[in-house]
Amino acid sequence: MSASSPAVRPLRAPRWQRILRRVPWWIAVAFLVVLAITWVYPFVWMVSASLKDNMEVFAAGLELIPSRFAFENYVRAWEDARFGRYLVNTVIVTLWTVFIVTVRCACAGYVLGRYSFPGSKIFMGVLIATLFVPTGYTIIPIVQVSLQLGVIDSLTGMILALSGAANVSAILIYAGYFRQMPKELEEAAVVDGAGFLRIFFSIMLPLAMPVTATVALLTFLATWNAFFLPLVFSFSRPELRTLSVGMQAFVGENAVDWTGMAAAGVISIIPVVVLFFFLQRYFVEGIAGAVKS
Amino acid sequence: MTTISAQPGPSAQAPDDAALARSVQRSSARRRQTLWVWLLLMPTVVLYGVYTIYPIIASYWYSLVEWNGFGAEKRFVGLSNYQSVFADPLFWSSFKITLIFMLLVAPARVILSFLLAIVLNSPKLPLSKLFRTVFFLPVVTTTAIVGVVMQFILDPSSGPINSFLKFLGFEGGVNFLGDSNVALFTVSVVYVWKFFGITMIYWLAALQTIPQEIFDAARIDGAGFVQIFRYITLPLLKPFVIIISLLTIEDTFRAFDLMQTMTGGGPFFSTEIIEIYIYRWAFAAQIPQLGHASAAAVLFGAFVFAIGLIQLWGVYAARRLRKDLSA
Numbered sequence: 001m002s003a004s005s006p007a008v009r010p011l012r013a014p015r016w017q018r019i020l021r022r023v024p025w026w027i028a029v030a031f032l033v034v035l036a037i038t039w040v041y042p043f044v045w046m047v048s049a050s051l052k053d054n055m056e057v058f059a060a061g062l063e064l065i066p067s068r069f070a071f072e073n074y075v076r077a078w079e080d081a082r083f084g085r086y087l088v089n090t091v092i093v094t095l096w097t098v099f100i101v102t103v104r105c106a107c108a109g110y111v112l113g114r115y116s117f118p119g120s121k122i123f124m125g126v127l128i129a130t131l132f133v134p135t136g137y138t139i140i141p142i143v144q145v146s147l148q149l150g151v152i153d154s155l156t157g158m159i160l161a162l163s164g165a166a167n168v169s170a171i172l173i174y175a176g177y178f179r180q181m182p183k184e185l186e187e188a189a190v191v192d193g194a195g196f197l198r199i200f201f202s203i204m205l206p207l208a209m210p211v212t213a214t215v216a217l218l219t220f221l222a223t224w225n226a227f228f229l230p231l232v233f234s235f236s237r238p239e240l241r242t243l244s245v246g247m248q249a250f251v252g253e254n255a256v257d258w259t260g261m262a263a264a265g266v267i268s269i270i271p272v273v274v275l276f277f278f279l280q281r282y283f284v285e286g287i288a289g290a291v292k293s
Numbered sequence: 294m295t296t297i298s299a300q301p302g303p304s305a306q307a308p309d310d311a312a313l314a315r316s317v318q319r320s321s322a323r324r325r326q327t328l329w330v331w332l333l334l335m336p337t338v339v340l341y342g343v344y345t346i347y348p349i350i351a352s353y354w355y356s357l358v359e360w361n362g363f364g365a366e367k368r369f370v371g372l373s374n375y376q377s378v379f380a381d382p383l384f385w386s387s388f389k390i391t392l393i394f395m396l397l398v399a400p401a402r403v404i405l406s407f408l409l410a411i412v413l414n415s416p417k418l419p420l421s422k423l424f425r426t427v428f429f430l431p432v433v434t435t436t437a438i439v440g441v442v443m444q445f446i447l448d449p450s451s452g453p454i455n456s457f458l459k460f461l462g463f464e465g466g467v468n469f470l471g472d473s474n475v476a477l478f479t480v481s482v483v484y485v486w487k488f489f490g491i492t493m494i495y496w497l498a499a500l501q502t503i504p505q506e507i508f509d510a511a512r513i514d515g516a517g518f519v520q521i522f523r524y525i526t527l528p529l530l531k532p533f534v535i536i537i538s539l540l541t542i543e544d545t546f547r548a549f550d551l552m553q554t555m556t557g558g559g560p561f562f563s564t565e566i567i568e569i570y571i572y573r574w575a576f577a578a579q580i581p582q583l584g585h586a587s588a589a590a591v592l593f594g595a596f597v598f599a600i601g602l603i604q605l606w607g608v609y610a611a612r613r614l615r616k617d618l619s620a
Binding site: 022025028029032036039040042043045046049057058062100103104105107108110111112115117118123126127128129130131132133134135136137138139140141142143144145147160161163164165167171196197200221224225227228232235243244245247248251258261262265268269272273275276277280283284287288291 | 325326327329330331333334336337339340341343344345346347348349351352355363412417418419420423424425426427428429430431433434435436437438439440441442443444445446451453456457460486491494495497498499533536537540543546547549550553554567568571572575576583586587590591593594597598600601604605
């Protein structure tokens with residue numbers, strides 16, 4: 001700024017005008033607050049019902065705060081309805097699936113993103129062509145093949161099926177990320193005498209940490225919430241049910257135990273919601289990635 | 294990288310021994326590299342091959358056999374499964390319901406979430422972070438659990454929604470899930486609520502590609518909210534409209550979890566989408582008819598694949614559009 005320029009008076013509208021201009025925003029906020037309360041109402045109702053006793057829920061009042069906190073609902077869901085067991089199953093299945101999917105997608109994405117080899121184009125083509133295969137289409141052969149491998153009715157079978165079903169987008173995210181890394185990285189490493197695996201594990205993979213976080217998180221979410229495959233894999237062995245399958249079975253058996261159902265729902269949903277609150281950024285970035293690419 | 298070393302040019306005379314040794318070394322390094330490449334691809338080849346590629350192919354074979362249960366013998370029957378699927382009015386009904394469901398929920402998800410994203414994207418809106426979190430929350434929750442909980446919330450006698458309607462004076466209440474005229478609509482509303490957040494995030498990501506300065510500049514030039522929307526936001530978002538619509542449409546074919554847990558396809562098959570139709574013939578029937586179910590699955594797969602092809606074409610067109618815009 002030169003000293004000769006005339007002093008510019010800050011251009012500010014009068015106070016009342018500024019307040020007036022904000023009015024539409026406050027109306028928007030009021031509307032959004034009402035909408036947001038409606039939005040979370042089902043969850044609030046679930047938590048509230050899980051703490052009432054069955055009489056109070058059936059009285060069908062709109063009061064959300066229970067007259068007496070009935071924590072025995074949780075004991076019933078945890079022990080009698082075996083949700084403790086289902087939770088353990090879900091955790092085992094989810095952790096293994098996340099591990100397998102992340103490793104296998106990182107490996108495949110790295111190779112497809114950085115090397116051209118005979119068959120790489122075809123490989124990519126097959127992946128993209130099968131990007132949107134619905135579970136309803138593949139479910140019968142999956143059961144048949146698991147039967148032949150002897151892993152039907154087992155958590156192992158469930159894990160394998162969940163980690164083998166479509167995770168193409170994860171491979172594509174990794175491939176895109178590895179592709180845009182500078183070549184000098186590898187050249188320097190080769191000069192230093194690093195081999196193929198060293199380059200991948202000690203240079204490339206650590207650099208891809210943000211992608212790994214996103215892929216792991218989205219896989220976690222998908223597996224924790226999976227229903228179709230766990231349902232089919234636990235038909236004849238109820239003790240293998242995951243939370244989502246257990247919930248449906250529970251309601252099928254005890255249609256009148258509303259508060260136990262609500263408590264079971266809270267047990268099932270709390271882990272993902274807590275995870276979401278802490279790692280929200282990665283969730284959002286992972287989903288937004290589908291549009292940006 | 295081992296692939297970058299320069300090829301010997303035409304001026305090079307007969308290669309001397311050292312060069313020969315180098316090239317032998319290079320080709321063995323290349324072979325070793327190919328080995329590593331396939332080794333890293335192995336887990337994907339095996340798992341994806343067994344649980345996705347093989348099922349896609351095997352479904353075609355299964356659709357040609359009569360096969361009553363996983364332990365039973367398969368008997369080749371040609372195209373008769375397809376004949377019986379085509380002759381089954383419930384298959385056509387489930388196909389129609391899948392389409393109606395898509396037409397109900399996809400536009401609602403795309404348009405409503407767009408309007409909300411526009412408001413949430415504005416830096417002037419107070420609490421916009423909190424609102425984003427709230428509207429995204431249902432997405433992370435387990436669909437099957439939500440489906441069961443919704444059964445109770447929508448219960449005709451003791452559910453809170455009907456209690457509220459009674460409180461407002463509608464004595465009869467609405468049988469949201471038990472009335473075959475209402476059930477599909479009810480599930481659609483719940484579905485939109487559940488997955489709305491995904492499309493909202495898509496839109497927010499798209500909106501963030503427009504630099505805030507453009508809006509500021511337009512405002513300084515005196516453009517109003519409607520003008521900015523009409524002449525800046527909409528044209529710049531055009532490529533995203535295609536991608537987001539198609540991603541959302543593709544998503545609506547995966548409604549099994551919610552449909553199965555909320556209605557199980559009922560009442561009177563009024564919410565039976567194709568996936569439930571397949572499930573019913575393969576797993577829920579007294580005598581499973583896996584051939585029949587596979588034929589329906591093959592038709593469903595082909596249908597989704599066709600939509601996917603349109604989608605890829607759309608993404609391609611959108612990319613071109615984006616290039617034109619930025620050029």
